[in-house]
Amino acid sequence: MHSRLLGWFVALALITGSAAATVQGAALTQATPAANQEARSQWNYPIGRRGRPFGDGFWVRHGFAVENTWFNPGYWHTGEDWYALKGDTAGANVYAVSDGTVVYAGANYPGRVVIVEHAEALFSMYGHLDPRLAVKVGQRVAAGEQLGTVLKRGDKIPNHLHFELRTFLTTRIVNGSRPRYGFRCGRNCPPGPGYWPIRAPELLTALGWLNPTHVIAGKAAGTAQSRRATTIGHVVVATEPVNATVTVRQAPATNAAAVRGKRRLQLQAGQKFPVLAVHVGATAPSGTSAEAYEVWYKLQVAPGNAGWVQAAVPGTQETGRDGRGSSVRFNFLPAAGQP
Helix, strand or coil: CCCCCHHHHHHHHHHCCCCEEEEECCEECCCEEEEEEEECCCCCCCCCCCCCCCCCEEEECCCCCCCCCCCCCCCEECCCCEEECCCCCCCCCEECCCCCCCCCCEEEECCEEEEEEECCEEEEEEECCCCCCCCCCCCCCCCCCCCEEECCCCCCCCCCEEEEECCCCHHHHEEEECCCCCCCCCCCCCCCCCEEEECCCHHHHCCCCCCCCHHHHHHHHHCCCCCCCCCCCCEECCCCCCCCCCECCCCCCCCCCHHCEEEEEEEECCCCCEEEEEEEEECCCCCCHHHHEEEEEEEEECCCCCEEEEEEEEEEECCCCCEEEEEEEECEECCCCCC
């Protein structure tokens, strides 16, 4: 029943729509993995370390809808590969990004795969997990609840978490009854292939895959507590931000007004800022490089002084064959739940 492509349109209505969105007056309430159940947010990033914000100390080495060059040239990457910025990613904690029900916990990739259903036609998938999973099929999980840890692989591929958000569990031509391409996953295989041919006529988003960071950032910003609040939460500077200083703009850089009134903000790891608004890109973007990623926060950087800063920064540490960047790092992460 999850295979209908009609579910794609339902999911887009449930999330934020396919156009970029700016959210004001809604709470941004992400908790740290160590925070208690009451402080947990509705949506959070899928990996982390105890006592730190979700995603802190990690980066997306291969983003959504980028060419999977080093592993499978000529194919789009259907999710995000999360890696530790330093050291081995193996053993890192993997968390449910939102409340839901475990609908798959098995093997297909190296290691185990967990799939959580969050709503009708909205699923998160976590691949390359250690066999000692913390959950089982049918179990209800809360946002931020641990699902397992990243596998220590025995092949030449660096250890990482493969993470997807999509509108289907199985769908006919991808991983259902009549797969179009002969991937190892085979028929009626919920994990799916993890990549899709560039030569295929459809974009990944037309098949039901979504940009995970855009969905999570938009959903986190949309968990309203009080629309009369002056601020909608706080963000914290990442332990290892991309930049020592960032440009504070009058609008997100996607807007022509962003060129006016630019100033610089010195970043200090762990520093917290009130958030006044959030801008995220389309949940189903047409872009096919890390340049399609858009996550901006409007921060109160000082009394009477506010502006927009870039949170998710596209990079060229990894590139497709066309030279466009495939990686994403973070300057700012949601900070709710920290002391």
